[in-house]
Amino acid sequence: MRKLYRYIAVLLTLCCSAAAADEGLWQPQQLPELKQRLVAQGLLTAQQQADAFNALPLNAVVRLNNCSAAFVSASGLLLTNYACVANSLQQVGFSTPQQEFSAANTADEIPLPGVRALLIQQVQNVTVQLNRQLDASASASERAIALQRLSQKMVDECQQRSNYLCEVTSQHDGLEYYLVKSEPVAELRLVHLPLSAVSAEQAPNWGWPRYQADYVFLRAYTADKTAFKPAAHLTLSATGITEGDTVMAAAFPQQSSRYASADEVRFLFEQYYPQSVQYRQQALALITQLAPPGSARARQYQDLVRSLQQSLLEEQNMIARYQQSSLQQKKDTATQQLKAWIAGSPVRQQLYQPRLARLQQLSAQQQIMAQRDLVLTYLSRAQLPTLARRLYKVALAREQAQDSTAQQQVAAEMAQLQQLISEMPEQFDVRVDLELALHFLRQYASLPPAARIGALDHYFALGDGFNQEIVRHKLETMYRGTSLRDAEQRSLWLERSAKQFEKSRDTLLSFAVAMHKVGEELDQQRFEMASHLAQIRPLVMEIHMAYAEANGQLAYADANGTLRLSFGKVKGYQPVDAVWYQPFSTVQGMAVQPHASALADSETPLPVNFLSTIDTCGRGSSAPTFNARGELVGLMFSGVAENQLANWHYDAKRSRAVHLDIRYLLWQLRQSSASRHLLDEMAVSF
Template identity: 25%
Template sequence: MNLTVKKCLIAAVAALTIGSAHADEGMWLLQLMKQQNSIDMMKKQGLKLEADDLYNPNGVSLKDAVGIFGGGCTGEIISPEGLILTNHHCGYASIQQHSSVEHDYLTDGFWAMNRSEELPTPGLKFRFVHRIEDATDLVNQKIKAGEVDEVHAMTRPFLRKLAKEQLEKSDLKGKPGIEEEILPYYAGNKYYLVYYKVYSDVRMVAAPPSSVGKFGGETDNWMWPRHTGDFSMFRIYADKNGEPAEYSADNVPLKTPKYLPISIKGLQENDYAMIMGFPGSTSRYLTESEVKERMAAQNQPMIDMRGVRLEVLRNAMAASDKTRIQYANKFAGSSNYWKNSIGMNKAIVDNNVLGAKAEQEKNFNEFAKGKPEYEGVVEKIDAIVEKRLPLNRQFGYLREALSGAIEFGSPYIIMDNMKQALEEKNDSLLQVSKEQLEKIFKDVHNKDYDHEVDRAVAKAILPALAKALQPDELPDFYQTIQTKFKGDYNAYVDDIYDNSILSNRENLDKFMKKPTVKAIEKDPATAYSRSKLEKLVETSKAYQEASADLALLHKAYIRGLGEMKQPVPSYPDANFTIRLTYGNVKPYSPRDAVYYKYYTTTDGILEKENPEDSEFVVPAKLKELILNKDFGRYAMADGTMPVCFLTTNDITGGNSGSPVINGEGQLIGTAFDGNWESLSGDINFDDNKQRCINLDIRYVLFILDKLGNCKHLIDEMTIVE
């Protein structure tokens, strides 16, 4: 090799390495930081800590101050007494769970003045990552031995069974609160076994009123500038030995081995920022055809069907405080990704994601020449997508409308068992079925369900679904609507909601007193549910058959893309496992002549205030504090009060509530959103436009102190000034 060529190659490798050091893309695996040299890249951007400070498999590290909050968010520990900080929208279901017309914590907020006032929250859990083990060789051995094929090795049933077997062999067997999970990474090219330590006594400690925690509502969701005080606080309780335990009055606050100190020193543009959390799902390695499929078969059905339901709920909630509280969490959850889907489809076009994917495929095809394991992979993926797209779209609409929007139905399998028991005079089966039916009734008619609201949703959704799909794509009950009810959707829905066995307590009691085969066969909800489920199962099965071989093609495609990038490391798609992303505090310019600063202040709250709009109401006490500039030690040097700030961190759903940490390992904020212009980021990261919207920890402390009068909570934190 001549010296000139050698120098060029060295320069090319150096450019790749340096480029990766300045790119903020990547949801990196903690267990691979040293192997992938990501710690060096982070230090170049301002990290002052060592790799073992972030993740130490043999000791305490930042990892031990972060966990899964509930079922889909991240939370961090901010005191030695197990105090959790997460987002308001992450705690929203729990706040709603405790709310009633008499105690409307959603509207008024909640502040526990002492430990005895902290509210037990049944069903809420907090999961710490206890240990991570590489399970790749284990899975590959099972494949090699013929115990499982490559495709089924990636499936949850197989991996759950394998994880359970490993727990039984480990030193963690029988220890309280331990849960296990094996998941595929890099599309099945790697596998990791994660052990979690799960605490199930988690109590609500503090939540600002929704006029703070949800300020801006739907209008500001996914938008910048932002002025939302999106936080809530909870506390982990354990038994006297610090071990996980179900709720007991004898439980005590968990003495945590690691918690995050809090910095109120302030932020400057380009400051280092890292986020540790549990991003839920990304699809960064899709082909161009798969992105088009995502737009048409997943996003558009969500936009169309959720839009119909949300309009019904919006009107019902505006008319009744009881309904508003009942449906607050359902509405928020549905609305969030309804708007996300709108923004994603727009951003895919605006940011030329399809062009970027086409370029990636072109480069891959060049790389694949002469490599049998990679040649033709993209074309084979495209062929499968073309075949399954109509089925995927059909299933998307059916799922959103019939499984997502309408709640009422009948457990037809239980009804079939009851019918069999009556025909065979099987008293034992009849009694079991009765007990099951009683439980189903209570589950359906729970405190957060309104039969009339759901009836109104059904009347709006069923005709909307009929317009979206072809007649042969619809369940058979649509034929009943046309024949028996002469196309009258309202009459069909009323028949189900008035006359079904599970429609109300009177109908159920009458049936239970004298159950008959005839009553079961005539039950309209049972016929509706059977028809709905049969069509969903039929469509899902056809979709799965059409998708055969896609998993192995993705495995090859992602492996090849990784080889193309070497020596620059690659990260796997998010799968709700712990990740670290790093970046900087930074403004952005979304379009010509528009420039956004990297932070907002309370001045913007008063600028947005509109007493006539529930999304922009400002509490009187907060307004007074802002006008008087009564910000205490939490203000910036110029006396203004920060609210939110921007970083270039790579995040997605699941990162909500994640700690934003400076280069010294101190908490500076909590992540809660992404910006509108980059909602295609789950598919294709854009360095120029991608921003993470974070709540400044100084605003959290200000609200906690001045609005909530919770100085006792601040006193248990470690504050760095």
């Protein structure tokens, strides 16, 4: 174990040199490939082999929902970000900035509901096994169904042979498949929640400097209610890190599109998002007009308005960031360079050009579908038609559910509908609902012919254009003739059979029944498109990997919720001309904090947060952060403003991850007698 530890530590020290940049969301199984490149450069002299999951720091990392956590004691103490368990904390009563908590002993620890914790034990490449069983002559949709069936069979067999939770994941857009075996943690309990962690929810996103104590301590328990004993746990670095130090993060980033084509990125930021912004603005204007501030209707729609405003701001910021960035220019240049490389060889032309042409064709079709689905999403803001459709759909599913899995899915959908129905009296107004439906039917009618739905056009007489009087009359008839306007009737329909829906003279339910087949056809369209893309994207990914290899580089897979390692250095950056951001924020900058004055005269500033060049994507990029010795030096919890486009590219000059400095965490624990015992448990010395 000590030898493996040393090997991983050496890799941490030198990996940035191997990657030739800090960009990269690396799979742990790629570590040998990175190591070989280090050997070729003379940085390592021995062909050492290591199982990354059996060596520190990875054998102390836990997947916690969609985040990561780390064991920091032999008694199952876990350290993670507040955001990773925020929903569960709210369920047990911790939801306001005035609340903090420290369990004096294990008996005081609070069980947290709805948190899944997994300790990865093994990752096995099963690409050959799966591909061997797939029919090469099958259609794209047949292949997708077969792959899903084979993957589920592999998972079932794996779980029958062990106590592990098994999952088949894909990498490189389906070019590779891995069987991931994880040990589940039976229960998690809250041990310590600092006051400033809850307050951090109120802080603006993407800013720098930041002063957030974004952390929470949990304890893992086994099924028999005893503390989980991890195979290894991390050491917290009391000395911390300095500018220029190498750091590594182990995260589970959910999604990225680093290999999206220039045309795909252009469509997204120059058509799709701008159209979405317009729709949100229109919906907000309509609701404000019909439910003016201070009115009862305004209170009914305040949650929807808040959600629309937040999403609107995010999309506007992303569009503005795109317009200011070099993203499109880089994508255009990269596309030209890739095409030039392909054109430089007759073999590459014959093999690769048809693949790119096929992807371009499918992308064009997908964009038409995306425009249609976008307006349908806003049309679904009209609650009564959407409720009618979901009620009929669940009635059908209830009758068709044969196995326990299907029955559980139906039960979950019914529970969601019951909650929706119970909340509707406080969040629904007939007039607002009808006007939203009318408005977005008008937007739907302006779509190009290829994006239109024949049955919907026929029902609302949209074939010759949008006639507001006709459409309004049809909607008013539907809303007048439905029992769903009555709160009690909504709950009754949740229990009725599909045949009762089909025989009903309820105007809105009849509409739902009439449109159900159309909805199934649209779902099938989406599935077939996804299947075709799933068939071509691995072939295109092969091109990117071959191109990277030809240029002496190693390709990484797009993020998809699996464990990734990112390497970087502690470093500031220049966001605009004449401005340089230092890599550390300190308590001296926390002017509004009550303890800031007590430390203001200290000769050695206490760091609070720090920046690194670690590659991360998405807002929820929570992860423990290690130094070159594998010690815990921080918790990554966010990115700077320039990271808003991190799902699509990495900007070496401006992409920065934001981390909580572990020294600030340790300082906070020392300030309170209620939490000081955690220092003893973690064996932290000063």
